[in-house]
Amino acid sequence: MIRMDVGDAENVALALGGDQDAFRVLVERHSRTLFRLAHRMTGNEQDAEEVVQETMMRAYRRLDRFESRSNFGTWLYRIAVNCSLDLMRKRRPEKNQRQLAKGDETEMQDPLDTAVSNDPGPDRLALSGELGKQVKVAMMALSPVERTAFVMRHFEGNSIEEIGETLGLGAGATKNSVFRAVQKLRQHLAPLVGHGHARSASGEI
Amino acid sequence: MKYTGGHLNEEQLLDYRYGDLAEAKATVEQHLHECENCRASYESLLSVLAMVEALPVAEPGPHFEARMWNKIAPRLQRPGFDWNSLTAWMSPKHLITYGSVAALVVAAFFAGRSSLTPKVDKTGTPQVADNTNPTTNTPGQVRERILLVAVGDHLDRAQSVLLEISNAEAGGKQNPEVDISQQQERAQEMLVSNRLYRQTAEHSGDNAVASVLDELEPVLLEIAHSPSKVSGSELEELQRAIESRGLMLKIRVLDSTVRNKEKPATQHSATRGS
Numbered sequence: 379m380i381r382m383d384v385g386d387a388e389n390v391a392l393a394l395g396g397d398q399d400a401f402r403v404l405v406e407r408h409s410r411t412l413f414r415l416a417h418r419m420t421g422n423e424q425d426a427e428e429v430v431q432e433t434m435m436r437a438y439r440r441l442d443r444f445e446s447r448s449n450f451g452t453w454l455y456r457i458a459v460n461c462s463l464d465l466m467r468k469r470r471p472e473k474n475q476r477q478l479a480k481g482d483e484t485e486m487q488d489p490l491d492t493a494v495s496n497d498p499g500p501d502r503l504a505l506s507g508e509l510g511k512q513v514k515v516a517m518m519a520l521s522p523v524e525r526t527a528f529v530m531r532h533f534e535g536n537s538i539e540e541i542g543e544t545l546g547l548g549a550g551a552t553k554n555s556v557f558r559a560v561q562k563l564r565q566h567l568a569p570l571v572g573h574g575h576a577r578s579a580s581g582e583i
Numbered sequence: 584m585k586y587t588g589g590h591l592n593e594e595q596l597l598d599y600r601y602g603d604l605a606e607a608k609a610t611v612e613q614h615l616h617e618c619e620n621c622r623a624s625y626e627s628l629l630s631v632l633a634m635v636e637a638l639p640v641a642e643p644g645p646h647f648e649a650r651m652w653n654k655i656a657p658r659l660q661r662p663g664f665d666w667n668s669l670t671a672w673m674s675p676k677h678l679i680t681y682g683s684v685a686a687l688v689v690a691a692f693f694a695g696r697s698s699l700t701p702k703v704d705k706t707g708t709p710q711v712a713d714n715t716n717p718t719t720n721t722p723g724q725v726r727e728r729i730l731l732v733a734v735g736d737h738l739d740r741a742q743s744v745l746l747e748i749s750n751a752e753a754g755g756k757q758n759p760e761v762d763i764s765q766q767q768e769r770a771q772e773m774l775v776s777n778r779l780y781r782q783t784a785e786h787s788g789d790n791a792v793a794s795v796l797d798e799l800e801p802v803l804l805e806i807a808h809s810p811s812k813v814s815g816s817e818l819e820e821l822q823r824a825i826e827s828r829g830l831m832l833k834i835r836v837l838d839s840t841v842r843n844k845e846k847p848a849t850q851h852s853a854t855r856g857s
Binding site for chain 1: 593594597601603627628630631632634635636637638640641642643647648649651652654655656658659801804805808809810814816817820823824
């Protein structure tokens with residue numbers, strides 16, 4: 379029996395009692411969100427799928443450590459961040475870095491080619507081709523910790539404290555990681571500003 | 584970072600973008616309105632961030648959830664049972680470390696017991712311990728000293744790893760990466776003992792030791808989980824993690840305190856031996 383109408387905490391309790399269908403509901407409910415997060419962090423679909431699987435496996439093995447008062451989605455999210463970080467570190471041989479620096483994409487699938495995005499807006503259209511590749515190269519040139527801190531801060535809207543807690547870093551080190559990530563992105567991308575790209579409403583003056 | 588007026592540096596502009604200068608929002612807005620340079624810098628930052636935001640994220644196909652479940656389901660064992668973690672703990676390296684710490688705790692226990700056992704004289708009458716004798720150690724003291732020696736050695740090893748990382752330098756363009764595999768291995772080994780010593784210190788109410796070991800743990804973890812060859816920026820990141828917590832100083836101070844506590848036992852033993 380599939381319990382889509384039951385809350386996460388109840389499904390966790392049922393899964394702990396040996397009900398695999400209850401865990402299946404949790405997998406089906408959260409996989410897509412985790413995939414998007416993992417894709418931002420790892421930069422390709424295969425790795426993002428691997429992260430989702432590993433996250434769910436880790437969660438299942440540690441299900442008894444989940445506190446019912448907490449939010450299950452947030453708990454999974456933290457596991458996924460760490461799984462992504464582990465995978466990025468594993469996938470980061472020096473040759474990959476050299477290839478990325480040269481713009482060689484053989485080891486990375488191009489999300490621009492594989493994305494099934496809905497109605498690309500002007501920004502997405504502007505980012506097709508060379509500009510989009512440069513953005514990807516800039517993102518992949520960040521260290522795993524920098525990329526994680528930046529994705530959590532910029533795309534997920536996490537606070538410095540939340541990021542630090544997930545990464546096991548102090549507030550100063552966390553803030554430095556985000557700052558260094560943005561500095562590196564600026565170094566790579568600032569010269570390209572204005573090349574067929576209009577600023578979107580990412581902030582205000 | 585606070586803002587009290589004047590030109591905004593890049594860190595402050597980023598803080599403002601992420602809403603961390605909320606209390607100075609009006610002042611920042613006013614300055615950005617008036618200062619062309621700061622405004623240009625902020626607009627450049629926003630443009631770069633917008634470029635990154637516009638990078639599309641792949642959407643998995645319509646049957647993604649079912650596909651994930653089909654891959655996960657055959658691998659499921661009993662929930663709450665971490666086989667991987669158990670396998671990692673049962674690795675020879677961990678068993679050796681775990682065994683050494685366990686042996687130490689057992690040694691501390693028996694040392695305590697032997698001190699507890701009353702001495703018996705020739706007539707078979709148990710002798711009362713002489714509490715006025717400064718060379719007589721209570722079981723608690725003996726146990727504490729054995730653990731102190733072990734914690735002292737542990738702190739020495741930690742200092743050595745942190746120092747090596749702090750003093751490491753990337754070798755420029757010719758050799759841009761630094762091999763930290765040895766330090767990584769030692770950090771990995773120390774993680775197990777660090778946790779056990781921290782828990783022991785917490786149980787015995789030794790907050791100073793527990794607190795420093797608690798701060799040491801994430802740094803050891805960071806080193807242990809780093810790639811075996813780190814780039815200059817990754818090395819700097821590790822060095823900052825060590826420096827930002829003032830960890831070296833805290834460990835040095837604690838190590839010195841621990842060693843001082845060990846001294847009376849050593850001195851008494853020397854007196855007895857002479």
